[in-house]
Amino acid sequence: MLDNVFSLMRTKYNSLSPTQKNIADYILSSPEKVILYSISDLASQCNTSETTIFRFLKKIGYESYQVFRIKIAQEISQNTTKSIYGEIQQGDNINTLxxxxxxxxxxxxxxxxxxxxxxxxxLFVNKIIQAREIILFGVGASNMIAGDAYHKLLQLGFNVRFCSDPHIMNMIATHCQKEDLIVAVSHSGESREIKDAVDFAKKNNATIASITSYPHSALSKKSDIILLSSSRETEYRSDAMISRINQLVIIDLLYVSLVLKLGPRLVENINKSRLAVAKNKT
Structure with a gap:
């Protein structure tokens, strides 16, 4: 594969179908827009299907839309900080930063x-309260967000599990029940590991709640409940810095809502959890 994704599209151009050429033309003319789009958004802009977009990506040597989009963002940035924080300039000092x-x-x-x-x-709060078991999924950076939610729900005394291993996630999802709540955390909503686990859970009619940044992502389409974590899509941030912080705020919002809704019962559980942890402190 060529290092430059734009060069790659141009060199492969003559071997593309008319529809694929249309996709390539759009990407080459508007790369700054493409890095903000989910795969469904790109398909809509090109008047085609997600399946056709996937075929196009495979034709030019990419198996993942997310990887393709990151590659475009990296090449647009041309070794500047713009892909991380668009408003930050190369010469900014620490005080300005x-x-x-x-x-x-x-x-x-x-x-x-x-x-x-x-x-x-x-809806999210009520499903947490009603669920037989709450199962949290997150991989990569989202693993830390799901872990924070796991810590807080465990502290409150809920029957909760947390997993970030794709194989184990699939096994857990395969055996979940209709009364269970799957909480999937993914900034892009396009992580294959998360999508696969959610598909298994949906076969068992479990409720799917997602925390994600893209309302038209594959995960959003599979979810019964969606909490969006970002609207600042003026620049693509490969490590989802802003979204990560917003997701932690959302977890805190759910936590406080649960405490207020259930009152003394949860306060007692919090105190029990604190005493248990205090045993390990000197």
Whole structure:
């Protein structure tokens, strides 16, 4: 595979079908837009199907849309910091960086007021309370977010499990029940490991709740409940820095909502958990 994805598309261009050439033309003319799109968004812009997009990617040597999109973002950035924080410049000093990073983060958290659906939060909270078992899935950076949710729900005394190993996730999902709640965390909503596990869980009619940044992603389409974690898509951030912080805020929102809804019962569980942990401290 050529190092440059744009060169790769151009060299393969004559071997593409007319539909695939249309996809290549769109990507080459608007790469800054493509890095913000889920695969379904790109398919819509090119007036084609997700399946056709996948065929195009395989034709040029990519097995994953996420990898392809990251590669485009990296090449657009041309070794600058723009792909991480668009407003940051190469010559910024530490004081300027501090102010810009903090402002980007606080602005993004403020944006949650506009993108979090209160009805979806209520549904999420009620499903947690009703579930026979709560099963949390997350891989990569999302593993840490799912782990934080696991810690908080365990502290509250819920019957909860957490897994980040793709093989184990699939096995757990295969044996889950209709009364279970699957909580899938994925910034892109396109992680194959998460999608596979969710597919297995859906076969058993388990409820799927997702925390993701893209409303048109594959995970969102498979979910019964969706909490969106980002609206700041002006630049593609490969490590989802802003989304990660917002997802932690969402976990805290669910945590506090549960405590307020169930009251004394959960407060007692919190105290028990704290005492248990205190045993390990000197």
């Amino acid at each position: 501090k102010k810009k990073v903090i402002k980007l983060t606080t602005d993004s958290i403020t944006d949650l007021n506009n993108i979090i659906d209160e009805k979806q939060v209520s």
